[in-house]
Amino acid sequence: MGGNAPKGFLTDQCASMKKALEACMPTTIHRWCIWHIMKKIPSKLNRYKGHADIEQEMSQDVWNSHSKDSFDRNWNDFLLNFGLADNKWLSGVCVWVYYVDLYEDRHIWVPIYLDHHFWAGMRSTQRSKSMHSFFNKYITRNSSLIQFVKQYDNCLESREQAERESDAADFHTLIPCATKSSIEAQFQDAYTHAKFREVQAQFRGYSVYDVGEQVSSSIFNKFVVTYDSVAAEVKCECLLFESRGILCRHALSVLSFEQASQVSPRYILERWSKKVKRRHTHIKSSHDEPLMEPRSKRFNQLVFRSQNICKFASESEELTTILHRAYDNVMAEMEALKAKRKGTSLSHEDANLESVNELQSPPRIRTRGRPKNRLGSKLEKQIANGTKKKKTKVLSEVKVMFFKFVAIEFIFLVNRLANV
Numbered sequence: 001m002g003g004n005a006p007k008g009f010l011t012d013q014c015a016s017m018k019k020a021l022e023a024c025m026p027t028t029i030h031r032w033c034i035w036h037i038m039k040k041i042p043s044k045l046n047r048y049k050g051h052a053d054i055e056q057e058m059s060q061d062v063w064n065s066h067s068k069d070s071f072d073r074n075w076n077d078f079l080l081n082f083g084l085a086d087n088k089w090l091s092g093v094c095v096w097v098y099y100v101d102l103y104e105d106r107h108i109w110v111p112i113y114l115d116h117h118f119w120a121g122m123r124s125t126q127r128s129k130s131m132h133s134f135f136n137k138y139i140t141r142n143s144s145l146i147q148f149v150k151q152y153d154n155c156l157e158s159r160e161q162a163e164r165e166s167d168a169a170d171f172h173t174l175i176p177c178a179t180k181s182s183i184e185a186q187f188q189d190a191y192t193h194a195k196f197r198e199v200q201a202q203f204r205g206y207s208v209y210d211v212g213e214q215v216s217s218s219i220f221n222k223f224v225v226t227y228d229s230v231a232a233e234v235k236c237e238c239l240l241f242e243s244r245g246i247l248c249r250h251a252l253s254v255l256s257f258e259q260a261s262q263v264s265p266r267y268i269l270e271r272w273s274k275k276v277k278r279r280h281t282h283i284k285s286s287h288d289e290p291l292m293e294p295r296s297k298r299f300n301q302l303v304f305r306s307q308n309i310c311k312f313a314s315e316s317e318e319l320t321t322i323l324h325r326a327y328d329n330v331m332a333e334m335e336a337l338k339a340k341r342k343g344t345s346l347s348h349e350d351a352n353l354e355s356v357n358e359l360q361s362p363p364r365i366r367t368r369g370r371p372k373n374r375l376g377s378k379l380e381k382q383i384a385n386g387t388k389k390k391k392t393k394v395l396s397e398v399k400v401m402f403f404k405f406v407a408i409e410f411i412f413l414v415n416r417l418a419n420v
Contacts (some may be wrong), residue, residue, distance in 0.1 A: 010122055012036045018108070029117055032109035037102070038062070043087045054082050057204035065112050066221060066237055075103060115243035120271075121198075121265045169193060170274040179203050182261045183252065189266065195272040202240075202249040225254045233263040 005025045065071035107113045138151040240248035313323040
């Protein structure tokens, strides 16, 4: 990571890891997996009467508190109403050698304390577990080292193939818009299918004038949305864009009311664009050598040559300065050449999915029946050979029986002549 600490760290509820991150990465935002915490509610609170109501009320306070003050009030009322002030899991009593006060550590697991930071929609460690299940399809704990290497290549190959199919679908198919909003069409053109489906969910059922949201039959949430028409900036209290990178239905309602036809580019994140350039696609793997594109081959050649140059230049500060200056000059020259050639047709090897407007099937040619010189499969050849052997065997058996019959007739005829 270039010597920089990560901006965020997502772990399960481990006190030792919490202390280690605070000591080693003080600027990194540490977040506990909320799925693990909410999963513990039945086992921690089932001894109380009406534990189902307790679980429902706690979930309500955690997920539907839209300000820090409201969460603090709701949490205190929750403890008093259900008599949970002396609960070890909730009250901060020392258990073994560390404290497990959920309220004291609310800043690392309650969504309202963390949603003003960008997490790309991650709130739990379930993504890592889904990756484990993906690898378990190919590798087991009993796999040998040789099997591991082979299966790992197969695993990467299947992943890359799925990614290529997804890219093809993103560029050559469209998900219909749910509304007539030009803003929805803007996201449709920019985002991949997977991310556009998430964005599209915010367009379904939103009201133009009301930015309220009904949680249940008796509970409504109200959100304050601020809109700056000069800077084309919109912000909502629910912090959906800040935490997940998706404009919420409340902000979209205000934009629709203000008759905004487009959203600012700051609300279309490049990480989910269908035109994003993935650096990992240039990394060579053992299974794609025969299918390697010319661009990837050139990339590997340049990386190989640049290693020697960088190794030589790193010997002194003067050599490093010379190399930096050369890099800047070469980069400027290449950008000028690219700008000069902009608008010209691409060569076949440089064409990618973005440059292809439509995928067409190859032309169909009407044949005149089955060709005589058709190459059969291995199974067909085995069946034909087996049939041929059976026919040969039957013919040989018929010949033997025929000769036996002739011999018997000949002996019978000789005996009759002898008797005469």
